[in-house]
Amino acid sequence: LAKTTQPISMDSYEGQEVNITCSHNNIATNDYITWYQQFPSQGPRFIIQGYKTKVTNEVASLFIPADRKSSTLSLPRVSLSDTAVYYCLVGDGSSNTGKLIFGQGTTLQVKP
Amino acid sequence: ETGVTQSPTHLIKTRGQQVTLRCSSQSGHNTVSWYQQALGQGPQFIFQYYREEENGRGNFPPRFSGLQFPNYSSELNVNALELDDSALYLCASRAGTGGLGEQYFGPGTRLTVT
Numbered sequence: 001l002a003k004t005t006q007p008i009s010m011d012s013y014e015g016q017e018v019n020i021t022c023s024h025n026n027i028a029t030n031d032y033i034t035w036y037q038q039f040p041s042q043g044p045r046f047i048i049q050g051y052k053t054k055v056t057n058e059v060a061s062l063f064i065p066a067d068r069k070s071s072t073l074s075l076p077r078v079s080l081s082d083t084a085v086y087y088c089l090v091g092d093g094s095s096n097t098g099k100l101i102f103g104q105g106t107t108l109q110v111k112p
Numbered sequence: 113e114t115g116v117t118q119s120p121t122h123l124i125k126t127r128g129q130q131v132t133l134r135c136s137s138q139s140g141h142n143t144v145s146w147y148q149q150a151l152g153q154g155p156q157f158i159f160q161y162y163r164e165e166e167n168g169r170g171n172f173p174p175r176f177s178g179l180q181f182p183n184y185s186s187e188l189n190v191n192a193l194e195l196d197d198s199a200l201y202l203c204a205s206r207a208g209t210g211g212l213g214e215q216y217f218g219p220g221t222r223l224t225v226t
Contacts, residue, residue, distance in 0.1 A: 034214075043116070043202045043217025044155065087154055099145075099168055100204075100215065102154030 004088045009107045018075045020106050022088030025069050033064060033071045036087045038105070044087060048073070075108075083110045116205050116218035124224045125193050133188040133221045135203030144186040145215065146178060147202040155202055161186055190223075198225045 005023040012018045024033070032051050036044035048055055050062040050071070061074040075082060085105040117136045125131050137144050143162045147155035157170035161180035175191040184205070190197055200222050204215040 041200075041219070041222075043204070043220055045217065046214030049214070099157045099160065099170065100147075100155070101157070102147075104152075105154055 004090055004101075004103050006086075006088050006103060006106045008104065009109065011109045011111060012078055013111050014079055015077050018078050018082075018108060018110075020073045020075075020086055020088075020108070021070055022073070023070050024088070024090045027068050027090055031068075031090045033062065033068075034089045034091065034100075035060070035062065035073045036089065036100075036102075038085045038087065044102075047086075078108075078110045080110050080112060082108065084108060116203055116216050118201075118203050118218040118221050120221060121219070122222045122224075124226060127193055127195060127225055129193050130189065130191045131193060131223060133190075133201050133203075133223070135186045135188070135205075135218060137184045137186065137203075137205030138216050141205035141207050141216070142184050143206050144180055144184065145204045145206075146186070146188045147204065147217075148172070148197075149200040149202060149220070151199070158188070193225045195225050198223060 032049055034049040035047040037047050038044040048057055048060050048062045050064055052064050055062045063072045085107050087102050087105040089100050116138050119134045135144060145160040146158040148158055149155040158172050158176055159166050159178055160168040161178055164180045177189045179187045200220040202217050202220045204217045206215045
């Protein structure tokens with residue numbers, strides 16, 4: 001399973017766009033990239049998933065370059081409530097075990 | 113639609129004791145996974161249950177065991193508790209067993225072993 005590397009922490013201010021980059025140099029052909037968000041004392045929450053190029057939903061965008069060795073989660077105009085830990089995960093879309101490999105994540109602190 | 117629920121919310125046990133944690137999956141979800149999250153760390157996969165059978169396991173010893181019931185609810189049992197078992201235990205449910213797609217996590221059970 002591909003290992004991921006992300007910054008331990010990031011600071012931002014309300015209204016700014018935040019980009020969190022994740023490195024996954026050993027990503028395999030069948031692997032998809034997924035991001036989860038976790039607030040204190042809560043379970044992780046799915047944000048977005050992608051395989052290549054760009055994916056956008058109502059809360060975030062995911063940019064994946066052609067070599068797929070990294071990905072960037074983009075959060076537009078963050079608010080204080082976006083303060084959380086963000087996890088980048090890489091896993092085999094064809095696997096049936098459902099095993100998610102979490103790293104330490106990126107703690108995002110949004111300031112007023 | 114009811115989300116994933118877990119009970120109890122908090123639990124304190126003594127080393128050597130046994131504990132059972134419970135999870136009710138989201139409506140329509142037939143697959144349940146359990147994760148252990150130590151303080152300051154990401155969740156670690158324990159195992160997954162599909163149609164009442166374990167079909168995936170992480171690097172956890174046999175004293176971590178589970179059950180899934182016909183209504184897809186699940187239990188996590190931990191025997192011979194150790195101090196390092198103190199953690200947040202998360203349950204996640206989803207439909208089917210495919211690796212793709214989001215998993216829905218419950219709020220967790222905070223276990224403290226003294």
